[in-house]
Amino acid sequence: MKWGEYGYIFMLLIPIYLSTTDNSFLELITKYEKYLIIRMKGCIVVKKERKKLKVIQSVLLALTVTMSSAFIEGIPVSAASSTTGKMIRDLNTDKAMYNPGDKVTIYMDVTNNSGKDVTNGKVTFNFKHLEKDVSLSQTVSYSAKTGGTTSTPVVCNWTVPNDNFKGYLVQAICKDENGIVLDTETVGVDVSSGWTKFPRYGYLTKFEEHTDTRNAIWTLKNYHINGLQYYDAQYRHHKPASDNTEVWDDWAGRKIYGNTIRSYISSAKQANMVNMQYNMIYAATSNSTNGSNYWDDGVHEDWGLWYSENNSNVDKRGQRFTFFMSDTPTGDSTLYFFNPWNKGWQDYILAQENKSLNALGYDGWHGDTVGEWGEMKTADGHYVYVKDTYTDFLNAAKQALGNKYVMMNPVGAQGIENVNKSNVDVLYTEIWPWDRDSEGVQYSTYSALKKEVEQSRKESNGKSLIVPAYMQKDYGIAHPGSYFNTGAVILTDAAIYSAGGSRLELGDNGKMLNHEYFPAENLKMNDELVGRERNMYDFIVAYENLLRDGQSETNNGVYVYDRQASRNDDAGSIWYNTKIDSKYQIIQMVNLIGVNNNEWRNDDYSDKIPDTQTNVKVKYYYTGDVNSVYVASPDPAYNCETRSLKIEKKSSDDAGNYIEFTVPTLEYWDMIYMTGDEPDGGDELGNNSRLINSGFESGDLNGWTATGTNVGVDNNDAQEGNYKCYFWSNEAYNQKIEQTLSGLENGIYTIKAKVKQNTGNSILSRMELTEFGGGAVYTDIPHGDLYVEITGTAQVTNGKLNIAFYQAAPGNTNLEIDNVTLILE
Known part of the structure; x- marks a missing residue:
């Protein structure tokens, strides 16, 4: 199949997409994909063609995202929508x-x-x-x-x-x-009265004289960023505050304007963001060209570090511990490292930090490192691993800086356990796929990211780890100006956020990070990724109390019918994990079906768009009791909203008590959460089945399936409670809503509803009751100015019953529905 044929199909599917619900469209595209695969069976290009189809599906889903950039009445409006x-x-x-x-x-x-x-x-x-x-x-x-x-x-x-x-x-x-x-x-x-419990970290690198700081802060505020790293705004690592606080050169020769930083800070404080000044915890520079040498600033050479004679880097043994960055106009290209355990160095650098924080009005210090380079030696002959100094140094920093926030980056998560047990306010680590955890496992996979987030939470008594995880760094260097792989970014986000962590990925007026030198801008977000990131940040805010607020992992059993599923992040499967807190039991489901590897970095730009799954039936073995099940997701089909799921079966077997339910759609990441509370608006029926959202009190059509687009839920003229369902259009229409109950106790049921059809005259308006294995029962809805109660009776013989409301009508005709009830006689 050629791209031209796909383009024709694409044009045909757009109006279908725009006139259907998310679920019905996804079912359509899934069926069409199966048809294409059948048509191409035996061709060696099947995988490639399926990837093209997935791109089309992704583009169609992206139609839900609209971009703009304007100022309205002085309020900056970001292009991020x-x-x-x-x-x-x-x-x-x-x-x-x-x-x-x-x-x-x-x-x-x-x-x-x-x-x-x-x-x-x-x-x-x-x-x-x-x-x-x-x-x-x-x-x-x-x-x-x-x-x-x-x-x-x-x-x-x-x-x-x-x-x-x-x-x-x-x-x-x-x-x-x-x-x-x-x-x-x-x-x-x-x-939240402070940012440290639920940190959402961003960055700034633009400190030129005429930077639009207000719009930059407004844009990041729209992502709910509550902490900002001022990257390389310092004068030098060992002297972060310049003698001239109005304008100075950073180490790379960029002009930094003090008033620009102050303007950022002022706007950020108005938006309830904190401002973190950045520099190394143990680095200094020297420059023979301009005479700016660390020893002239009060740094003693005998505070330094040297590679020991035992260091695994044989060529470096006995040499000064240094790090060459790049040739720069300033000549400050080499970092000289000092011993964080040394009391003289601690007193010096922490005094410099206090001076810098107070000079510009920062709220705290973000310390950095270059990772772990093996055994070092001090001037007086002591041996030390830098990672072993972190706890003592950070505790000293927290005490010296008073009410200022302190955080630090143990690069590659090397020594992160020593940071986790220190008094830092927020956890942060720069993850590289080749580094290894304490068990020797590389940080290259989604599950490795999750594992470190969980381990840091335990070691720090509940803190949420921030992970930069630079996406597609090498690809960006080789293809500057290209776009991020949307699927790769969203899956990495899902792996970290679903584990209870956070990310540093957004900054500088809505740009996305892909390099450890933050000013580098090799890749950019496309419109779809911008929209998905807005949803992602809305989601982690709205559901922060289920993601990182005292949850602990469990081994509760999960079985997914008719699909590959695993607790491991196996490519081609649904990756699930289970958690519990004082009220909720939670399943995190990340979709890796259609994804050919579980490595997050994605430097090969391989296909990372999962195959969207619909009607995913799940069996879950619960503890305590479960009476209500909900699903929420940042994916467009849910738009961050909670949807009620019907418990289709509640029983037990040799493995324990379980429930069964069906998740309508899984694109990238769904969160299912369950409670022992009874659902709002539902009526308990027979053998653990219930009518979901019987009074539409969720404010939407949760639990109901709509055929047609002339339907909605609002709070005008509700017969009972706050909401009602309505049918309406200026044009002629056919509209139906329905809900199928299963697991009912067999017997005779009475179904009642309050209805009103008072505008226009319908062609056909009725309640329809369909017994599976039996016939259908129709109850006409009369025309009238007041709500009336209609009643139908159905006999259930196999545990299932479909309840529907249908109307065929000319234009300017309505139907109002409220308070649907089901009673077993």
């Missing part, structure tokens, strides 16, 4: 994190791509913590001409709860004047 694009261009908040009880200002930027003018439309804002509503919804009016952009954003102010260290999800539902849903979007909100 995660919206469906039909109406909402961007949804963001005014700060990266908030104190308990703070007011959050939510901005929704509108561009009307709906094809019609909207006058007096409504945006409903819902506020959730995990599966629960935490505040009353708010509704704000807006108007927008077709093809136009509102001159000011839609603004909603929300006072967050008083609970500390909690993540929330805000959902915006954008409707026209007739109540028809045009678009939805979500944004995370972190309520």
Whole structure:
């Protein structure tokens, strides 16, 4: 099959995609992929063609991402957006994190791509913590001409709860004047009085005189970045504050402007971000050209380190421990290293740090190293491994710097155990795939990243490790100006975030890092990756209390039907892990089906787009009790929202108590979480089956499957509770919603619903009850101005029943549905 044929298929699939739900489209593309494979069976190009098809699928999914860059009423609007694009261009908040009880200002930027003018439309804002509503919804009016952009954003102010260290999800539902849903979007909100529990770290390298610091901070704020590393803004490693704090050269000869740094810091503090000054913990430079030598600045040579006579690097034995970086205009190209255990060096460098932090207003110190280079020798003949000095040095730094934050990078995770047990505020390590952990295992795989995140959490009593993990570094050097491999980045993110870690990957006005020298910009993000990263950061904020808030690993059994699945990160499988905390049991599922290796670095730019899985049936062996199951994901099909899953079976066997449920879609990463609490809005039925979201109180169609696009859920005119379901269109339509229950106790059931059909006159409007193995029962819905209760009766003989509402109608005709109940007689 040639690319031209794919292009034709692509054009055919776009309107189908735009008119279907995510699930139905994914089922379509999956079926089509199977057809293509059958057609190409026996051809040696099958794998290559499947990769092309996966690219098409990825592009189609990326249609949900719309990009823009503008300023609206003085508010910078980043090009980083995660919206469906039909109406909402961007949804963001005014700060990266908030104190308990703070007011959050939510901005929704509108561009009307709906094809019609909207006058007096409504945006409903819902506020959730995990599966629960935490505040009353708010509704704000807006108007927008077709093809136009509102001159000011839609603004909603929300006072967050008083609970500390909690993540929330805000959902915006954008409707026209007739109540028809045009678009939805979500944004995370972190309520934390400090950044160290849930760090989200970014970087800055642009310190020129006229840098747009305000927009750079606004952009990173939109990713909820709450800590910033000011990379190479120092004068020299041993003298981070220049004598002239207005302008100076860094070691590479770049001009650094003090007012630019102060401007960054001012904007960052307004957004509740902390500012970390960066330099080495034990390095100094000398320069015979300009006379800027470390000994002239008060550094003593007898504080230094030399390669010992036992060092494995034979050519270096007896030589001064140095590191050559590169030839630079300043001549400061060689780092000379000193003993972090030496009290003289400690007093010197920590005094310099205090001076630097106070001169520019930093909030803390990010110390760096060059990793572990084997046994060293001091001037007085003592032998030392630098990694063994970390605990003592960092504890001394924390005491000397007072209320300033302290963190350090043990490169390659060498000596990380000594950092983990120190008094640092935040954990950070630069991972390289060739370095090895304490058991000799290389850090080259997804599971190796996860293992280090988990081990650091245990050793540090619960801290969340930040991992840079430079993606595709060698590829970027060889192909400057190219794009990151989106699949590779998202899978590495998923491996680290699902383990409870964090990343340093974003900085400089929304750029992505791929080199240990941060100013290098060899690769860039495409539009799809930008949108996925926005979703990723919203997700790790909204679900921080399930990702890195006291969870511990378990060995609870998981079985995935009809697919390869493993606790190991085996290529071609669903990689799962299980955790538990005081309330929830959690399964993390990362999709490696269709991925040909489990190595995260991706320097070969190999295919890392998984084959999207639909209707993934899972058996889970639980502890305690489980009565509610939910799934959430940063993938576009979920858009960070929690979806209720029906427990299809609850039983036990020789391995223990288990439940079974079906996950609708797994693209990259799904998180399933379970609790013993009863689900909201559900009615317990028979043998552990329940009607999900019977009153639509989740604020959406959770639990229901829709056929047609003329349906929505809102909080206008609900018969009971806060929400109702409605059908509506200006044009003629056929619309159906349905839910299938299984595991029911056999018997006669009465099904009731409150309905109203008061605008227009339908051609056909009814409730449909389908008994599997039996017939169908129809109950007509009458026309009238008030809600009425309709009732149907069905006999269940094989444990299954489908409940549906269907309407065929001309334009300008409605149907309202609420409070569906099921009763076993």
